[in-house]
Each structure stands twice: as structure tokens, then as C-alpha cells.
Amino acid sequence: xxxxxxxxxxxxxxxxxxxxxxxxxxxxxxxxxxxxxxxxxxxxxxxxxxxxxxxxxxxxxxxxxxxxxxxxxxxxxxxxxxxxxxxxxxxxxxxxxxxxxxxxxxxxxxxxxxxxxxxxxxxxxxxxxxxxxxxxxxxxxxxxxxxxxxxxxxxxxxxxxxxxxxxxxxxxxxxxxxxxxxxxxxxxxxxxxxxxxxxxxxxxxxxxxxxxxxxxxxxxxxxxxxxxxxxxxxxxxxxxxxxxxxxxxxxxxxxxxxxxxxxxxxxxxxxxxxxxxxxxxxxxxxxxxxxxxxxxxxxxxxxxxxxxxxxxxxxxxxxxxxxxxxxxxxxxxxxxxxxxxxxxxxxxxxxxxxxxxxxxxxxxxxxxxxxxxxxxxxxxxxxxxxxxxxxxxxxxxxxxxxxxxxxxxxxxxxxx
Numbered sequence: 001x002x003x004x005x006x007x008x009x010x011x012x013x014x015x016x017x018x019x020x021x022x023x024x025x026x027x028x029x030x031x032x033x034x035x036x037x038x039x040x041x042x043x044x045x046x047x048x049x050x051x052x053x054x055x056x057x058x059x060x061x062x063x064x065x066x067x068x069x070x071x072x073x074x075x076x077x078x079x080x081x082x083x084x085x086x087x088x089x090x091x092x093x094x095x096x097x098x099x100x101x102x103x104x105x106x107x108x109x110x111x112x113x114x115x116x117x118x119x120x121x122x123x124x125x126x127x128x129x130x131x132x133x134x135x136x137x138x139x140x141x142x143x144x145x146x147x148x149x150x151x152x153x154x155x156x157x158x159x160x161x162x163x164x165x166x167x168x169x170x171x172x173x174x175x176x177x178x179x180x181x182x183x184x185x186x187x188x189x190x191x192x193x194x195x196x197x198x199x200x201x202x203x204x205x206x207x208x209x210x211x212x213x214x215x216x217x218x219x220x221x222x223x224x225x226x227x228x229x230x231x232x233x234x235x236x237x238x239x240x241x242x243x244x245x246x247x248x249x250x251x252x253x254x255x256x257x258x259x260x261x262x263x264x265x266x267x268x269x270x271x272x273x274x275x276x277x278x279x280x281x282x283x284x285x286x287x288x289x290x291x292x293x294x295x296x297x298x299x300x301x302x303x304x305x306x307x308x309x310x311x312x313x314x315x316x317x318x319x320x321x322x323x324x325x326x327x328x329x330x331x332x333x334x335x336x337x338x339x340x341x342x343x344x345x346x347x348x349x350x351x352x353x354x355x356x357x358x359x360x361x362x363x364x365x366x367x368x369x370x371x372x373x374x375x376x377x378x379x380x381x382x383x384x385x386x387x388x389x390x391x392x393x394x395x396x397x398x399x400x401x402x403x404x405x406x407x408x409x410x411x412x413x414x415x416x
Contacts, residue, residue: 029312031059032086032319034304037071039064041267044335051331056322058315060087068189078307079104086316089140090303092128093372094379100131106306106313108320109135115324120342122360128301128368137303138320139341141332143262144355145197145298145369146284148269151277153180153257161283165201168286172237175257183232184250184259187241191386193260194232196370198225200296201287204367211373213411217404226400228288230393241390248272251280260285262300262369263352267336276337282351284364297359300369301341375414381406 034045045062053059063085065071078084079102090096099105112135115121121139129135147161154160157178162168172182185194199207202225209215210222232238239256248268250256259265266276274280287295304323306316322328329342339347339356347353358364374382385399 029086029315030057031061032312032315033063034060034087034089035063035065035071035075035085036089037065037068038089039066040271041336044267044332047335048328048332051328052319052322055327056318058319058322060319084307084309084311086306086311087319088305088307090137090305091372092137092301092303093368094375095372096129096136096303096305097131098376100136104308105136106308106310106316107134107136108138108306108317111135111138111317111321111324114321118325119344120324120326120329122341122343124360125301125341128372129303137305138324140302140304140323141264142301142339142341143264143299144284144339144359145193145260145262145300146282146355147258147260148251148265149258149281149283150251150254150256151279151281153254154281161281162286164290165286165288172232172235176236180254181239181256182237182258183239184247184256185238185241185390186243186247187387187390189383191241191383191390192370194229195225195382195386196298196367197260197285198229198288200298200365200367201285201292202228202289204292204296204365207367208373210407211368211370211375213407213414217400217407223397223400226389226396229389230396233390233393238390241387262298263339263355264336266338266349266352270337276349276351282355284355292365294363294365296367297355297364298369299359299366300372375410377410378403378407 036045042062042064045060045064049060049062065074075085075088075090090099096105108129112121112126112129116123116126125139125142126135129137129139149161153175157174159171159174162171175182196207199222203221206215206219206221210217215222239250246268247256247259247261248265251259252272252274266282269276269280284295284297304320306313306320310316324342326342326344329340329345333340333345334348337349339352343360347356359366371379382403385403388395389399
């Protein structure tokens with residue numbers, strides 16, 4: 001009796017015997033929270049959660065933010081607190097490298113190897129997710145940047161998508177004469193869009209050198225691009241950069257005829273019940289420099305990540321692996337009317353499908369989006385600088401000098 005009692009006590013002290021004499025295994029998560037900076041996509045994330053529950057037994061609930069600084073502050077705070085996301089969205093380039101160097105992000109090399117072998121991910125994407133020879137995160141989305149345009153406005157004035165940069169300027173002139181604002185731009189977050197487009201279409205090699213500190217923002221080639229941008233602003237081709245109206249609403253109303261954006265902007269069109277080919281279209285923006293061997297096209301890929309110390313690392317890894325598969329990507333792509341990182345997925349929108357095919361086939365020179373290509377401290381200075389410039393074009397030289405100072409400070413302690 002005493003021996004039996006002692007055995008029971010020992011069993012309890014050793015944290016719980018099961019009926020089989022072994023400790024019960026803690027059940028893994030059945031629902032994951034995906035923290036993201038894409039609050040407007042909540043319903044699409046919820047649809048993916050429903051599908052993942054059906055296919056792999058893991059539900060997913062989105063927690064969406066619409067303010068980027070608040071979102072980034074939360075994710076970085078999670079590194080030090082017990083409130084940790086199962087999954088989260090981020091950006092590639094310097095911002096991903098920063099948190100990987102802090103050992104905060106889960107290694108996804110095995111997921112990439114398996115997905116590439118299965119044909120679910122392209123090897124061309126792998127470098128954007130590779131840091132010191134290992135992969136981190138998987139593609140949440142891919143996007144190619146071009147021009148969305150109001151087709152009814154174009155039809156009204158007999159306009160066609162441009163074949164050259166001069167054609168685009170002639171279109172802008174025609175629209176302005178008819179009291180239609182040709183282009184959208186903004187003084188907040190996306191203030192870099194026209195800088196990257198003009199740089200990539202004028203001298204993509206110089207653009208790449210800026211991102212690695214091998215060129216200066218005060219170099220003559222960069223100054224010339226900024227002067228070209230100033231000419232467009234001075235010509236009255238842009239909306240008020242402080243206008244807080246959603247660009248999709250401006251495009252739908254016809255108050256603005258064209259919006260330069262990533263293919264993900266197509267989601268904003270479909271959300272407003274607009275039909276591709278009838279209400280709006282999409283074209284690749286021609287190079288400013290017609291002598292370039294290939295049209296430059298801005299490319300981005302946003303990552304879906306898991307923390308190295310995620311609440312349930314196995315569940316998070318399982319979800320990331322599923323996310324890359326064709327069944328998941330077909331739903332993700334078709335629900336938003338966007339392109340996919342999975343080469344097996346057929347793109348239903350004809351224009352987006354064509355640009356995806358052409359980009360994959362080597363027709364374009366892919367240029368990494370400025371937001372990802374630029375080191376975070378330099379990016380912060382540049383976003384502020386470009387935001388000032390679009391409202392005060394005469395500040396051009398001062399803006400470039402301020403950005404270059406941030407670049408000098410950064411590259412003095414970092415190697416490219």
C-alpha cells in the first residue's frame with residue numbers, strides 16, 4: 001500500500017501520468033492568427049482561413065492594420081513580449097534582413113526546396129528571400145507595376161495605351177486640355193513611386209547602384225531624373241499630392257485617368273465592381289529612354305513570415321508550406337483578381353496574365369521596388385524627401401542632399 005501510494009505521488013510529481021503511463025502530449029494549435037498591414041484584405045484572408053481549415057485542419061484569422069508605422073512597431077515589440085503572432089506580413093530587402101539578423105524569423109529553407117522541386121515556387125523568386133544562404137518567409141504575393149487607366153475616359157478622347165514615353169506625355173496633354181487630371185501621386189508612404197519609375201525607365205543600372213551605395217543621390221543622372229519629374233509636376237499632370245481620396249475612387253470617377261501601381265491594385269478595382277477591359281485597363285509604362293534594351297518593370301514580392309519563437313512553430317511552418325501550393329494560390333489569386341507567385345496558377349485577367357507571362361519569359365528587365373531595394377534608414381529619409389518634393393518641386397536639390405546624407409551615414413557602417 002505504501003509502495004503504491006509512493007508510486008502515485010511520484011507519478012504526480014513527474015507532471016501527470018496518463019492511463020498508458022506516459023505524459024499526455026500537448027495538442028497543437030488549430031487556429032492561427034495572421035497579423036498583417038493589409039486591413040482592406042481581411043475578407044480574402046478569412047476565405048483563405050476557411051480553405052486551410054478544410055484542407056490542412058488549420059484555421060487562420062487575420063488581424064489587420066491600416067497604419068504602417070503602428071503595425072511595424074507592434075511586430076518589433078512582439079520580439080520582446082509574450083504577445084507573438086503565429087504569422088505576419090513584412091517586406092523583403094533591408095527590412096527583412098534587419099529582423100533576420102536579429103534572429104527573429106523562422107528559417108523556411110526546407111519549404112522553399114520542396115516548393116521549387118514541386119514547381120510551386122520559381123527559383124527566380126528565391127534570391128529575394130535569401131539571406132546568408134538561407135531562405136526566410138514565403139511569398140504572400142508578387143506584383144508587377146504598371147499603369148491602371150480608366151478605359152471609358154480613354155475611349156471618350158480616342159486614346160490608346162502608349163507604345164513610347166512620348167506617347168504617354170501626349171496622352172497626358174490631351175487629358176489636361178479636357179480638364180481631366182492625367183496621373184495620381186501622393187505625399188505619404190507611396191511618395192517614391194514616380195521616382196522609381198522614372199529612374200528605372202531612364203537608367204536602371206544607376207537605380208541599382210543607388211540601392212547598394214555605389215551611386216549618390218546627388219549624381220547628375222539622378223538630378224536629371226528628378227528634373228524630369230519636376231517637369232511633369234509643373235505641367236500640371238498630377239492630382240494634389242495631399243488629397244486623401246483613395247486612388248481607386250479617383251480612377252473610378254474619372255477625376256484621375258491613370259494610377260501607377262502594382263498588380264495588387266486590381267483588387268481595389270474588383271472591390272468597386274469594375275470590370276477589366278470594360279471599365280479599366282492596364283499597361284506597362286514605356287521607358288523614358290527608348291535606347292534601353294528591354295522595358296524596365298518594377299517588381300515586388302511581399303513575404304508571409306513566422307517568428308523563430310512562434311507560439312506553435314510546427315503549425316506555422318505547416319501553414320506556410322500549404323500557402324505555396326496551387327490549391328491555396330488559386331484561391332488567393334482568383335479571389336483578389338491578382339497574379340500569383342505559383343507558376344501553375346492561371347491568371348484570369350487577360351492583361352495581368354500577359355504581363356506575368358512576359359515577365360517570366362524574360363521580356364522585361366525586372367527592377368526591385370524602391371521600398372524593398374533601399375536600406376531602411378535611407379528609405380525613411382527618401383520617403384520624407386519625396387513627400388516634400390511633390391508639394392514643393394523647387395526643393396529638388398535640397399531633398400537629394402538630405403537623402404544622400406542619410407545614405408552616407410548608412411553606408412559608412414555597412415558594406416553593400
